[in-house]
Amino acid sequence: MMSILMWLFVAGIGPVLLGLAIFYGMMRSRRLTPSERRSRRHAVEAMYNDESDEHRL
Numbered sequence: 001m002m003s004i005l006m007w008l009f010v011a012g013i014g015p016v017l018l019g020l021a022i023f024y025g026m027m028r029s030r031r032l033t034p035s036e037r038r039s040r041r042h043a044v045e046a047m048y049n050d051e052s053d054e055h056r057l
Helices: 002-028 034-056
Strands: none
Touching: none
């Protein structure tokens, strides 16, 4: 009886819980605001510019 309940959990309830966890994570992630996107883009460009300056030496 115990092994049947274990398999019910693993095969039936486990994937449902996993799906709910993935859904929850996707709903909690938010999109960046336009100012956050600009700030990120400028930071990345600055990092690439710093790297290219080091390679020129």
